[in-house]
Structures are given as structure tokens and as C-alpha cells.
Amino acid sequence: MVSIKDVAKEAGVAISTVSKVLNNYPNVSEATRKKVNEVVEKLGFVPNTVAATLSSKRTGRVALLIKLNLSTQASDEINMQYISGAVHKAKELQLDVITVFTSMIEDMTLDEVKNYFRSQGIRGIIIYGLTTKDKILHKLIDCGEFKIVVVDAPMVNENTSSVGVNHAKAQYDIAKKTITENKCKKILYLAGDEDGYVTAERLEGIRKLADEKKLKLTVRNGKFSELRARELTMRFSKNNDCVVCASDIMAIGAMKALIDMDIFRPVCGFDGIILMGYVGKQMNTVKQDFVEISGRAVEELSRLLSGEAGRKVVMKHTLVRIKYEDIIV
Amino acid sequence: MVSIKDVAKEAGVAISTVSKVLNNYPNVSEATRKKVNEVVEKLGFVPNTVAATLSSKRTGRVALLIKLNLSTQASDEINMQYISGAVHKAKELQLDVITVFTSMIEDMTLDEVKNYFRSQGIRGIIIYGLTTKDKILHKLIDCGEFKIVVVDAPMVNENTSSVGVNHAKAQYDIAKKTITENKCKKILYLAGDEDGYVTAERLEGIRKLADEKKLKLTVRNGKFSELRARELTMRFSKNNDCVVCASDIMAIGAMKALIDMDIFRPVCGFDGIILMGYVGKQMNTVKQDFVEISGRAVEELSRLLSGEAGRKVVMKHTLVRIKYEDIIV
């Protein structure tokens, strides 16, 4: 294995000098910098992240904390994009990432969780899909020992950033598009689980729209469940002329229910997953670029790791219409 | 951070003794072993895997090498289960895992790939979905520097194990079930991409069945593509009374084509993904437990890492029938 020592010897400089070049330290002459880089290239040297992590306080590892919903694979699609986006960006930024599932820490105490992350050399964590019920995770955020980025939750402080789209606006936009296209007046809104932070935000969006357009709004808690969306649609869609859902998975449940009931109502969802194309009817939905969101979360974590303060990062969303022809490959 | 040093001090023994207890070395008296374990418990000590990896030659890290098909999310579901199964088992076995996508190494030379893995402290790799076209990966397997487990490919040598179901038998079983239930005589078989190792194995299974039952067998290369399966079904299903597909995603394409053509043919797939439930018609398929397969791959890698020789591990499959009611939650 070619190490920093080999590079130093070959370039005729000290190990520490090589390290400085590698880490873009300021106090290095252009000449030596150039020479070292040449040798690095020539020897095909790649810094050992394990050693770097052990030695440095900055160069920590990063954990992706992912929630697994075994039964629904809508989340698989999203999680896969989260992981992919993060891993690729991490490679670009020379960060070392490990994937952790909430199920692995769910019956640990705060101290155990901390010890676990410490033992893995973790200094930064990206939390996807935090809910108000995740007590331990909230404590983890508050304890201040780790730099944390929460995706789709509003936490922001010195060590914590939040990344996500503007859910209120996105919900407003997609619903407005849908009701305008179909001239709807009475909306059945299937909200997400009340523990989720995005639920309230999206609700705010639909409420604003209903207010502005003087629409009749019926809100029901669909809990992000396809089955529940199906049941609620069967019960309440007759008296409404449109079903707005806080997630694609609920939109699918609603649409399949409508098909079974043999009545038509425009349905719109939220997320932009490919599964939408398999339902047989086109639907409007909000498309989030999960790969980009996750990549941005890694960048943000990198910022935090280098000492900067937490902040809120808003990502953009787009409105799309998904049908089978679009997704088949 | 509580380190091995703290444990040693508290227990009144040397660091090396603690290390020996931790790694289950034989030459430690029961008394000190007990005392050390008590202190470990009391202090909530968790060994630092980063330091262990750096120090030891045995305790390497493990990489999951995953192929990403951006456009089809059937693979998302499978990959997610692969990752989840591996990560959970790795935690159990105290192995350190990182996730790597083939896209991250696709334009690297063999040396670059090796350096990359070396720099990450990787000593073992699990390769999912290897094809005959992956030249660099084959060289990586042959070079002998890393312990490797291939999932669904027949490579076996001193440093390499293979893990997967018996694809020939599974294909045979599911097709037999389907033709028996429907009294079919003429099979349209949509095979997978010819680069995939499983393609030939599954083909062998269906050929054997056709021979045994004196069936007319039409084989077409569906390339694991939903769109291609759709086209082939449109063209060839009229003259056959059954469509057997080498993957669920092709089965979905075939079934949707049949629905659009408004004719009925029994269709069976291979994999057991949830997406099957969204097509509107029930289908037979082979269910693979990807979580378990991946977990087993990690166990196998752990064996290799501890010096044992490679071998072939055959996992079991089941035959299932998937419909919407089963998958909605």
C-alpha cells in the first residue's frame, strides 16, 4: 500500500508537508505543492480515510440515518435515492459515509446511541424523516456533540441544519394546479401522519389555498398509508370533487379506490415516485429531487463539520404529471 | 470518549489484556475476563472500529458494491433489501460496512479501484448483480487481494464465495406451477440480459421443463426491460398460451401489454417484488429473500476474512402469488 510516507520520500519532503498539500493548507509554496501533487499522481496515492478519521477532529465520518418501512416500497425508492445522492456527494467531498437504519438503534438509550456513533468515528449525522416522536434523536440533536443535518424537519441551531423543499408552497402549488385544471370546489385532503413535521407544513399550504379560493376543505388523517387512503376515499370522495393527498402512496390508494368505485375524481400526490406510473391513471404530483436533496445535505454537513453554523436550506420542487408511458424502460 | 485505556485503568489491567478479552483470545484467566467485561459494561465502552481497522489486518471493513438502475425502481426495492440485510448482519458481526455504487468506480482502472478500496481500509467486498461484462470487477476478483462474495454469480475460489438461490430450479418450479395451473402447452419465455449470469441458469431451468413436458418453447431476449417485454408480448403472445418471464419487471411489462391487448395469458415472474401487486392481475413469481441473502453474504465474507476458503452457498426460494390486497398497507 502506497502511503503518505512513500509520497514524502519520493518528493523529498516531510510527511507533514505532504499532509498540508493534501488538505489544502495555505502555508505551502507553490513549488512544493506542485511537486507533491505530481508524485501523488505518479504513485496513484489515495489518502487512507481510516487513518485520517482516527487522527483528525475535522475529518470525521458521516452517518446516514434511514428509516425503513419494510412493507411499502415507495420509501425504498426514496431511500435509495437518498443513499445514492449522499454517497456520491460524499465521495466528491472525500467524506466517509456509513449507512445506519433506525431499527439498529431503536431500543438504545441516548448514551448507548452516542457511544455507538463515537465508536464508529462518527462526527456528523444526516437524519431522514425525523418525526416528533423520535425522542432519542431529538436529544441527540440537542446534546451538541454531533453535527447534524435533518432532512424535512425544521430543526436549526449552532450544530444543526435543515434541508428540504418548501412543503407548504409545494402543496399549495400542486393543489392549485389540480383544482384549476378540473374546476374543483370541494377538496378532500388526505394528510400525513401527525407525527411527521412535513404534515403540518403541507396542511398549512392546502389551508391557504382553500382560504384564497374559498374552497370547501375536508381534512382527514391518512397517515401516509395506502390502505387508509383507500378507505377514506371510499367514505368521503362522493361529497368532494377532488382528492389532494400529502403523499404519492396515499394518492395511489385513493386513485385505485376511485377506479374500483368506478367514479372519477382528480387526484394529486406528493413526492414524484415512479410507482405513480403503475396505477393506470395520470396524476399530478410534486417532484422532489431526492438525490440532489441528499447531496445537498452532505454538503451542508460538511459545512457544519468545518465549524460553520447551522442554517435552513430550501430546495426547489417541480410540478409533474406521471403516467405509465413516462416510466417504462 | 471512553477508550480501551479507560477500561484498562478502571479494571486494573493492561490495555493488551482488555484487547484480548474483547477479541476473545484464549489465554486470559476467567477472573480477569469477568472483571474486564464488568468494567466494559459499567463504562458503556464500545470499541472504536476505526482504530481497530487501522491497527489490525483482520478487522477490515467491508464494501457493498451495488449497481444502480436509475430509471427502474424495481431494483430500488431489491437493493434496499440488500443494503438493509447486509448492514444489520454486519452490526451483529461487528463488521464495518460502507456502500459503494458501481457508478463511482466505472471509469477507473484496476489499480485505481484497488487503491480506492485500500484507502478506505476495505478488505472484503460483496458484489451484487455481477455480469460477464464487468471486466474490472473480474480482475478484482482474480487479483486475490480482497475477499469477495458475489451474489448471483458462480465465481468460487480461495478468496471468493458465491451466494444465491438455485435459479435453474426456481425457474423450473415457478414455470411448472404456472403451466400446470393453466394447462399450457406453448410457452413464450422472456429471458434476461445475456450478460447476466442468472440468465443462463434460468434458461436452463425452463429448457429442462420444456423437455420434460414436451412443451413448445419460444425464447426471446427481454433484457430485463419492461418496455422490451411489452413489445415482445405484443408480438409473440398470440401464438403462445403462457408468458414466463425471467424477472418481475418483465412480467409486469408483459401483463400490462396483455391487458392492453385485451387477451388473457397466465404470466409468471421472478424475484417477488411488491410492485407486482400494482398491475391489477395476480401473477405467480419466485420470491427471493433478499434481506436474508445479503445477510448470508456478509456472514460468508466474515468467514473468508477469517481465513477460510471460498465456497458456494445456495439459498432457498419460495413460490408465491402476489396481488394488490397482499401488498397494500
Add this chain to the structure above:
DNA sequence: TTGTATGCGTTATCAG
């Protein structure tokens, strides 16, 4: 059976 000492490949702190 236990302890001591050295090294793994970096980063970081000081002198020079």
C-alpha cells in the same frame, strides 16, 4: 497468564 512496546497512516502542534 499478564504487561510492555511498537506500529497502523494520518493530522496537528510546535520549533526551526
Add this chain to the structure above:
DNA sequence: CTGATAACGCATACAA
């Protein structure tokens, strides 16, 4: 601007 050298936390050969 550059170079010794001490950490980082653990494993292990060797000495006791």
C-alpha cells in the same frame, strides 16, 4: 514555509 514529533485507539509480537 518546512520538518520533527506527539497524538488518535487499538492489535500484536515479544518479554516477563
